[in-house]
Amino acid sequence: MNFFKAKQRTPAELVRGLRDAIPRLEAGQPGSETRRKANEEVTRNLGQIKAILYGDGDPLPELVAQLAQETYNTDLLHSLVLNIHKFDFEARKDVSQIFNNLLRRQIGSRWPTVEYLTAKHDILFATLGGYDNEDVALNTGMILKEMLRHESLCKILLYSDKFYSFPHYIEDTTFGISCDAFANFKETLTRHKPMVAEYLEKNYDRFFMAYAQLLASSNYVTKRQSLKLLGEILLDRANFNVMTRYISYEANLKMMMNLLRDKSKNIQFEAFHVFKVFVANPNKPPQVVAILRRNQAKLLAFLKDFHNDKEDEQFTDEKQFLIAQIQAL
Amino acid sequence: MPPSPTKSPTRLLHPPTSTLPPSSPSTSSSALPSSDPASQYTLLEKLGTGSFGTVYKALHIPSQQFVAIKQIDLEDSDDDIGEIQMEISLLAQCDSEYVTRYYGSFVRGYKLWIVMEYLAGGSCLDLLQAGPFSEAHIAILCRELLLGLDYLHTEGKIHRDIKAANILLSSTGSVKLADFGVAAQLSTLSTLRHTFVGTPFWMAPEVIRQTGYDQKADIWSLGITAIELAKGEPPLAEIHPMRVLFLIPKTSPPVLEGEFSEDFKDFVGCCLRKDVSERGTAKELLRHRFVRGAGKVGALTEAIERWREFKERNPRNEVDDDESVKTIGRAQVGGLDLDLGGPGEALGSVRSEWSFDTAASNMVETFRKVQGGESDSEAVSTVDGGEEEDLDTNAAVDGSEVEVDSPREDVPKSTIPKILSESTRRTGLFPSSLGSAKRSSYAARQNSKGTVLRFADLGNGMDTLRPIKQVDAAGSLRLSEEYLGSIRRRHALGNDNGHPNSNGSSGSSNTPSPSPASPTKSKARSQSPTKSSHSNSRSPSKHRSGSGSGSMNADMDAERARIGGMIISSIILPTINALHSPPPHPHPHRHPDSLEMPAQELEALSMLSRGFSDLRLANPSRAYGLMTDIMNGMNENEEVRRYISQQGPATTSVPAASPRRDLFEGLGSKLPVPAIITTSDSEASHMNGSTDRAEGGEMKKSPIAELLYMRWMEGLKMKWPGLSTSVPTSTS
Incomplete structure (x- = not known):
């Protein structure tokens, strides 16, 4: 790419050029000259914008500031996310890079792009909606990931109904995209712990009902990943209240006991790490005690043979602890 | 079958x-x-x-x-x-x-x-079965690889596993990078990676050191790959991977030796710079003469053709090597009648269901409503039952491909390459007390406090490592020392097995019985220094003392042992250590590439150290006998004696700047441990009186040599107590 040889256009010109070209992507017939030219225009402008932002490792702050301001003024970011599926392969990658560079932009303690996006929820939701399109899902997923680093944006997503489209994106996409969606789902639930803990306490029923679907998934990957994440959420200190609530429901205990007997060793193992909390709970509700007691002999026999090949000392200790607890029931 | x-x-x-x-x-x-x-x-x-x-x-x-x-x-x-x-x-x-x-x-x-x-053209490792690549072909391959790396590196990606096995050719000879299993994306261009990952023999020193690395790590691996293409295997292939990881950062970079052009050798040298700032980027290396003059990719079809012919000529090889064909065949046939364990078998002995049914408290009812019936125990178990069936069907389907090979319900379905390494271990090819048979768990490899590398993490060194966040360097080094002298495998290219580590042979680990080739591939030798010293019966002191030749002898034996131990700990080990830790480099900022010794040399010295340490523990009086015998031998060899007598006093003026000083110079030098020499010297003369004149002035010039000579005579006296007075004449 030799756009440095071309006359350097100003950020305003670049943004305008880009915005003008986007509608023309769908003008005329598919495959027409108009579309092809529009595509070239988009790709070239994005390339030049990226060059300003990354500037060979040494970007000019003044140009970057102008550019950022121009994108806010024109809602360019929204337009990019909405139209990214129409762009060329390289242009899509450039969109992610441009977006994420702007997201990382910091002036003193202020994050201008984050502030801008906090006021424009639609951009965040449009980015999440990228999972609907397999061709761009990884590009938008990358942007979403960068957004979720910021608590204000993360909170908007978590508190919105759109958050509950994650299970759909995790369940109903192919492996690569499902994993990306899951990673961002996990990011939303684990990065900003106090904020998430408060949310989970307030929205316990809705959240765990949705979560139970993931745990019951017929897809091995979904089941395994969500079970592991459940363990992480419950065992996090910040989520103590949520955890105590979770382990007071016998239905949850039953689910874990069934998962302990899953055919997959990995799922068994992840289930163990949730199951152990039920047993270790010093204030077990009577119905939980009842189930454990009813299955006392079976559980003891089961745990005796459970994953004895693991060399994990902590696991062995925990298992011994559980056996002692169940014996003492 | x-x-x-x-x-x-x-x-x-x-x-x-x-x-x-x-x-x-x-x-x-x-x-x-x-x-x-x-x-x-x-x-x-x-x-x-x-x-x-x-x-x-x-x-x-x-x-x-x-x-x-x-x-x-x-x-x-x-x-x-x-x-x-x-x-x-x-x-x-x-x-x-x-x-x-x-x-x-x-x-x-x-x-x-x-x-x-x-x-369709196969991997470069496949093609190596037919013999090394010609230099002209390597030049083309390197240029294409650099173009590929330049693309990746510009995109902020690091492949982290460049090796012949991961370079694929199309039928027309175009070259492609494959297997991004451990590749990484740098989020911004300036960040460094620290994860310990790659394939041991190809890993760059900075990756092993975990001091942070970037795209240039791929360039190092490219240099190793160029040698691999030219020689059939990477440098140090004969050394145990556990040792290789220690040697790569510690020693001078490998050099391409042999009948190759200067351009090629220089190209390899430019890739294999330990100082990352001196190592070229993909773009820079594309301007190197070696690749600028390279031909068209079409020429690589010759190599593909040669491989095809090779395979036709060596059908037996193909059967041996290409386990895959057999594996698939067997699996297909087996898949029809072999069902993989029913539901629940994976769970071992517990088959009964949990008993939930009688628990119908109000809480459950309430919760059911909340959960929309999801929690109903019937429903749960039905779902589970259905799932098990699902997975069973899966297993059966999978079985029709390969899974049938390991119908062991209790063993997690492990595949390549861990089984190879584990089964090799079990058959005792490597010291069995070391580390664990299992590779580190995911949690262990993510541990920021550091993971001690285990044998199974490395496998045969030819397979890609699973990423490790932080290697516990000290712990791993300790473990790596255990592998000192272990040979990874006996031989490489040219044995009748074709290529030793072709994909085929590691694939064979998928079969229940180890590949017939694998037991001969590697052979543990780590115990050999000790063992050989035991079997060596030239100085039978221990046996004699055991047979009760009197307390006099026992005392002398104890004294011999004490002195033998002293020779090792005070003289031999410090001398060897001084050899492999050269004096501080005058330019600390520059990498002392030039001062580091080649890996083979360092490994040999380390083995020597290790051998002497073992000997000291096993039987120090044997060490005593050994050293006196060596001194005796040197003394009796006219040429050696004359040379030493000339060089002895002049060691300091010998071109000592070279780190490749040999052991004799070390022995002759006063530098390493002067204080110890004087002590020992006085001790020796105290014990010996003045029986050391027989050799004239020759040995006297070198204090250590003189000391050893005196010890040797002392040994003779002990061997033949009756002859003590006549010993001097017996040597003259």
Whole structure:
């Protein structure tokens, strides 16, 4: 790419050029000259914008500031996310890079792009909606990931109904995209712990009902990943209240006991790490005690043979602890 | 073994077990079908084993196109599945003629299928079976690889596993980088990576040191690969990978030796700079004379042709090497009648269901309402039952490919390459007390406090490591010392087994019985220094003292042992240590490449150190006898004696700047441990009186040599107590 040889256009010109070209992507017939030219225009402008932002490792702050301001003024970011599926392969990658560079932009303690996006929820939701399109899902997923680093944006997503489209994106996409969606789902639930803990306490029923679907998934990957994440959420200190609530429901205990007997060793193992909390709970509700007691002999026999090949000392200790607890029931 | 029906492709007849979504209508380019992705492919033959998965050649039925499918058994490891997705994410972001194309991926049962471009020319490691590449071909390969690396590096990606096995050729000779199983994406151009990953023999020193690395790590691996292409195997291939990891950062870079052009040698040298700032980038190296003058890729079809001919000429080899064919064949036949354990068998002895049913408290009812009936125990168990059936069907389907090979319910379905390394271990090829048979768990490898590398983490050194966040350097070094002198495998190219570590042979580990070739491939020698010293019966002091030749002898023996131990700990070990830790470098900022010794030399010295340390523990009086015998031998050899007597006093003026001073110079030098010499000297003369004149002035010039000589005579006196007065004459 030799756009440095071309006359350097100003950020305003670049943004305008880009915005003008986007509608023309769908003008005329598919495959027409108009579309092809529009595509070239988009790709070239994005390339030049990226060059300003990354500037060979040494970007000019003044140009970057102008550019950022121009994108806010024109809602360019929204337009990019909405139209990214129409762009060329390289242009899509450039969109992610441009977006994420702007997201990382910091002036003193202020994050201008984050502030801008906090006021424009639609951009965040449009980015999440990228999972609907397999061709761009990884590009938008990358942007979403960068957004979720910021608590204000993360909170908007978590508190919105759109958050509950994650299970759909995790369940109903192919492996690569499902994993990306899951990673961002996990990011939303684990990065900003106090904020998430408060949310989970307030929205316990809705959240765990949705979560139970993931745990019951017929897809091995979904089941395994969500079970592991459940363990992480419950065992996090910040989520103590949520955890105590979770382990007071016998239905949850039953689910874990069934998962302990899953055919997959990995799922068994992840289930163990949730199951152990039920047993270790010093204030077990009577119905939980009842189930454990009813299955006392079976559980003891089961745990005796459970994953004895693991060399994990902590696991062995925990298992011994559980056996002692169940014996003492 | 049933005849191999590999010629008739397996149709996957079983219905889909996981509900896969229709792929988005906009994915026109994707090979992903809408309902059951797997049913659209016919697996044809196993191509090999990549990092963490098995690669098959397959036919995409709708398009009648060949594809490569990598199957990763997700249940096989406790890795975070999200990290496995990195490979897909990285591949999907590549659009280059130098990188294998990615078509799509899906999960079926426990297996992830990654569908990629099929390349008919095989991997460079395959082609190496027919012998090393010509220099002209290597030049072409290097240029194409650099073009590929330049693309990746510009994109902020590091491949981290460049080696011949991961370089694929199309039928027309175009060269592509494959297997992004451990590749990394740098988020911004300036960040460094620290994860310990790659394949031991090809790993750059900075990756092993974990001081932070970037794209240039790939350039080092390219240099190693160039040597591999020229020689058939990477440098240090004969050394145990555990040691190699220690040696690479500590020693001077490997050098391409042999009948090659200066340009080629220089090119390799430019890749193999330990100082990263001196190592070229892909772009810079593309301007190197060696690759500038390279020919067209079409010429590489000669190498492909040669390999084809080789395989035709060596059908036996192919059978031996290409286990895959057999494996698939067996699996297909077996798959028909061998069912993989019923539901619950994986759980071992517990088969009964939990008893939930009588628990019908108010709480449950309330919760049921909340959960919308989800929690009903019947429902749960039904769902589970259905699932088990699902997975069973899966297993059966999978079984029709390869899984039948390991019908052991209690063992996690491990595949290559861990089994190879583990079974090798079990057969005692490597010291069995070392570390653990298992590779480190995912949690252990993520531990920021550091992971001690285990044997099984390294395997045979030819397979890709699983990423380790922080290696516990001290712990791993301690462990690596245990492998000192272990030989990874006996030989490489040229034995009748074709290539020793071809994909085929590691693939063979998938079969229950170890490959017939594997036991001979490696041989533990770590115990040998001690053992040989035991079997060496030239100075029989211990036996004599055991047979009760009197307390006098026992005392002398104890004294001999004490002195023997002293020789080792005060003289030999410090001398050897001084050799491999050269004096502080005058330019601390520059990498002292030039001062480091080659790996083979350092390894030899380390073995020597280790051997003497072992000997001191095992039988120090033997060490005493050994050293006196050596001194005696040196003394009796006219030429050696004359040379030493000339060099002795002049050692300091000998061109000592070279770190390659040999042991004799070390012995003759006063430098390493002057204080100890004087002490020992006085002790010796105290014990010996003045019986040391027999040699005249020759040995006197070197205090250590003189001391050893006196010890030797002392030894003689003890061997033949009656002769003590006549000893001096016996040597003259």
